[in-house]
Amino acid sequence: MATETHWKSLWVELSGSQTRFIKGKKYTHRVIEAGAGEPLILIHGIGGHAEGYARKIMNLAKNFHVYSIDALYHGYTLTDNFDHERTTYRQAEAIVDLLDAEGHKWAHIKGESMGSHIAFEYGMHFPERAGKLILDTGAFFIDFKRTFKEQAGGGPLLFDLSREAVTNPNPVNLRKRLEWLVTSPDRITDEIVDLRLKLYSDPAINASMRKVFGIDVPQEPRLRYTEEDCANLKPPTMVFWTENNPGAGPDVGDHFASLIPGSKYYCMADAAHWPMWEHPEEHDRITTQFLQGKM
Numbered sequence: 001m002a003t004e005t006h007w008k009s010l011w012v013e014l015s016g017s018q019t020r021f022i023k024g025k026k027y028t029h030r031v032i033e034a035g036a037g038e039p040l041i042l043i044h045g046i047g048g049h050a051e052g053y054a055r056k057i058m059n060l061a062k063n064f065h066v067y068s069i070d071a072l073y074h075g076y077t078l079t080d081n082f083d084h085e086r087t088t089y090r091q092a093e094a095i096v097d098l099l100d101a102e103g104h105k106w107a108h109i110k111g112e113s114m115g116s117h118i119a120f121e122y123g124m125h126f127p128e129r130a131g132k133l134i135l136d137t138g139a140f141f142i143d144f145k146r147t148f149k150e151q152a153g154g155g156p157l158l159f160d161l162s163r164e165a166v167t168n169p170n171p172v173n174l175r176k177r178l179e180w181l182v183t184s185p186d187r188i189t190d191e192i193v194d195l196r197l198k199l200y201s202d203p204a205i206n207a208s209m210r211k212v213f214g215i216d217v218p219q220e221p222r223l224r225y226t227e228e229d230c231a232n233l234k235p236p237t238m239v240f241w242t243e244n245n246p247g248a249g250p251d252v253g254d255h256f257a258s259l260i261p262g263s264k265y266y267c268m269a270d271a272a273h274w275p276m277w278e279h280p281e282e283h284d285r286i287t288t289q290f291l292q293g294k295m
Contacts, residue, residue, distance in 0.1 A: 001293075005095075007055055007140055007189075009191055010054045010114075010192070010195070013055055013057075014032060015058070016126070017057055018034070019031070019032050019033075020033065020099060021102050022207040023047075023075070023101060023286065024094075024097035024101040024113070025097060025099060025101070026033070026093075026237065027077065027097050028077070029070070029071060029077050029094065030070040030076035030077050031068065032051070032068040033068075034057055034058055034061035034066050035061025035062065035063070035065050035137070036061075036065050037065050037068045038064050038107075038291070039065045039106070039107035039108065039131075040061075040064040040066050040067070040107060040108045040110065041064065041067050041107050041110070042057070042066065042067065042115075043071055043109065043112050043114075044068075044070075044071060044074070044111075044112060044113075044114070044115055045115055045138070045274075046113060046162070046212065047074070047177070047182075047209060047212065047213070048074060048075075049074055049075035050066075050069055050075060051225050052194070052274070054068075056276050056280050056283065056287075059280070059281075059284045060284055060287065060288065063288055063291075063292070067145040069098070069108075070289075071091050071114070071115065072091045073087070073091070073208050073212050074205075074208070074209075074210070074212070075199060075205065076145060076207065078208050082211045083108065084211070084219055086142070087120055088114075088118055091118045093125075095107070095109070095122055096122075096126055096159075099129060101282035105129070105132060106128070106129045107129070107130070108131040108186065109123070109130060109131075109132075111133075111134070111135065111136060112137055112138065112273075112274070112275075113136065113137055113138040113273060115136065116135040116137065116138030117138055117140070119256055120135060123233050123234065123235045123237070124232065124233060127234040127235055129262060130235040130286070131291070132238070132290065133235050133236070134237075134238045134242045134291075135237060135256075136276070137225070137240070137242055137245045137275065139248060140155065140248070141200060141222060141224050141227075142225050142226070142230065142256060142259075143224045143226050143227070144243075144252075144255065146255070147253050148248065149249065150247060150248075151245065151248060151249035153180060154245055154246060154247030158180055158247075158288075159213065161173075161176055161217070162213050164177070165177040165212055166208075166213055167215060168217060168295075169200040169201050170175065170197070170208075171197060172193075174196050174197045174200065175188060175193045178192060178193060178196065181244065181271045181272060181273045181277070182272050183244045183271070187277070188198050203245065210286050227259050230256070230260050231259065233261075236262065236263075237257075237260050237262075237264070238257075238266065238286075238290045239253050239257035239260070239263055239264070240253075240266050240267075241254070241265070241267045241268070242267065242271040242275050243268065243269045243272070244272040245268060245272060250267045250294070253265065254267070263292075264290060264295060266286050268282060
């Protein structure tokens, strides 16, 4: 599969946006921001950063006030108070802190992988501050009653690749980690590899990544949500999945969606764990239609 060559450099695609630090009462948030209208928060996966949505931000900004964020403990949104036991709750709490700082009463939340977990957590704990939720390629936080056929490239491989990328950041290790996210390796550009290498080579960011991935101090498995808990998710929700999602194929996404009352389900062909990067036009179209109540 050839690279989508019409996509230019990150900063060409992000032309017209602004990157800024927003000081909240509890956290300082780094965001890439553009547009006006209903607020929409975009949350990346574990080990990621705001630029993972670079191919979406300006198109979505035609209809929404978009904030692509460095999630708490990631990128430049750092804190000394790492809370392993309640990591995802703190990340959801940080979104409330961001919205308060910006004067927003609520926001739509779209999260990929870890971002899906944060969006789910946000919807469970702060439903009055949520518009609609889009949960991309992540349901590892649900304790399913049934088993599924595991799709190639599951969680253990991801964490092996992540460990290598964090403990020995170099272009080869960072490229391997990023290629895990996509169906075809040539969809990962040298530029996004260089950017993540710069971040992982920053001592403060690297120290935080070591905590996130449990490298220095092994982490015990966190408590997960049950299938019954999904029925209590109040905000209107879409589960967005992909044909080649590593570890958890479309049957997982379809079942996850069936547990959330009134939810929508969409499965993208020819994509793995990073649909917003692989086919952003399709992802933007479905995102916009759902958030505007057109599907």
